Amino acid sequence: MGLLNYLGIQKSGPFDVDGEKARTWLTEPTNPNGRPNSTSLKPYWNGDDITGRPRDYWLVDLPQGLAEGDASLFVSLFEHVSVSVDEDGKTVKELREDLGERAGPRWWEPHWPRPEMRKRIASVERYIITAETSQHRLFVWLSLPVLPDKNLIVVPRSDDTTFGILHSKIHEVWSLRKGSDLQDRPRYTHTSTLATFPFPEGYTPNIPAADYSTDSRAVKIAAAASRLNELRENWLNPADLVTRVPEVVAGYPDRILPKDEAAAKELKKRTLTNLYNTRPAWLDHAHKALDEAVAEAYGWGNDWRDGKLTEDEILYRLFKLNQERAKIEAKAKTKAKIKPKTKSKKTK
Template sequence: MASLRYIVDHGGVITDAVSSQKWPGEAKVHVSITNWVKSPSENIGDFYLDGAPVEGINPKLQAGVTLPESFKLPQNRGKAFIGCQPTGDGFIVSDEVAADLIAAGEGQVVRRYVTSDDLADVVGAQPGRWIIDFGTMPLEGALRFPKSIKIVREKVRPHREGKERHFARLWWQFAWPRPEMRKALTSKSRYIISTLTGKRLLFAWASIDWCPSNKVGVFALDDDYSMGILCSNSFSAWAWNESATMKADLLFTPSTAFETFPWPFPSPEKREVVARAAQTLIERRQQIAQADLLGLTDLYNRVDEGAYAELVNLHNSLDAAVVACYGWPKEVARDRLERLRLLGDLNQSLGGRGHGATL
């Protein structure tokens, strides 16, 4: 949407738009349609997005305000990542093979492999598969695990040399092992994972010994306060505003939506309120999911239909606690557009001064 951004930044106003529709021809693509007025001199009337009246349309073809171009905030750098990309199904092993490797003393390189499907659809967001992960080990290190390296040599190396020559030199490693992510997680007791695509942005705790796939976002944060901020409707509003979309789905990019997010500067007491609210929410969510055998997608689909009022109340309490951390009026917790305006102002203030809240 860079061209629309240019139009709006130079005085244009988007008046009517279809955010996404199927191309009527043979190509299997979706397109967007916009109408805009260049430098309108008077009131231009109503705005319509996807046929519905809205108060305004931003360059990302979303209802609402057009915020200034966001600053990336230095304090957020090095905390959000995309998970590992193996490139080669041979790294993934069955439960039986994993058990054999662990029994042989090679558990150091055999890890649970968590994907977006696990996060969204599996009860407790538990990983369903195992993966051989040598990290950034040199080959001589990987050879200390003979059973595991034999599997990778037989099932990954031929593929790398035949089709993935760019990665053939380090055939025993993932194509993208994410060394910066691994370094950031070294001192953590656990970490946060998120979905990257879909109609919801979901977060959950991950065990430090899990290997995250490239289909999940990874956050090197292990405290309940940080989980509370990410699960709040303040962060959700910002993430949707700062991310791309495909049809009606979010395409969440941690480097964009997270690194620009202005964290609050709460007192210790307000910070603790958020932490307790987040802990209570996650624990209760887990209890419901276990009792009713639900993944997070199914659980929140039921919430949308009116189920689990208690969970809704816990989310509302968390949202109110986060708004209080910013020092905003409590009604802002229920006003998405006002939250976006305030967050945009804070980002500009912090980015212009070159500093922000410490996570």
């Protein structure tokens, strides 16, 4: 069974705004419907926010299912969606008219708002994302109210063990083979990568994380993954370079701002892409600890330490495991379809 995953929201129109404008709207008086703009403005991430520095962009995200009259009661937000144009000079409404029958009835909503994805990430305290296309296969954590863009793959799991397995060399090798390429950047094809990746036995996606939370191998993976994430965050936003400022209204993550101009200049260079391009010793050690822990979970720990797990060997073993599980699932489905015959009652 593959890991449940989703694409992020597809806007298909100018629904996003910069942080300065968003904060102006957040501090406006309550709308005629008695609701503040904070109910319909969300921080919004795409692949650039993962590989570079967060851009501080927000999404106009009116409640789904509203009639046009009700949507217009969010005055500033609805006006923005009504009059803003894309790079070709077209409004959202004009863009939807171009789509014809595929447009949907409510042009003031993102074209694909992904209600199922939203439901899933609302059920966990944080969720995993990775950019569909990037130079390095990077996984990071997000949590609501931050929403993901369509070029992000969303995994609604909150446990460090799953995060660690996905960020291991073993999964990276599989993703590079099962994915595709866009120019010089690997493309993570979620339907053929996550859907087919064979997790270690006992940690497969159909098993709740709570069921293996005390398993020694899972604990080791979780500890290594958590440490990797902690070290990266400390490097990206060191305490002596940044200050954390509460957002203008409650309910949003703190803003991370440079302490001064010198800090701002240094922080521009601190991106995950730059970090993985240079791959300093501390990062390499953190990944090696994670890779060893994941190999142990597969029962391959000794081979990993002995250097026997080349990329070809990893692919061979994963493919074999994939095929074995596919056969088991096929047999289970066939068995479920075959119902036992019931004896007919004899008539007197």
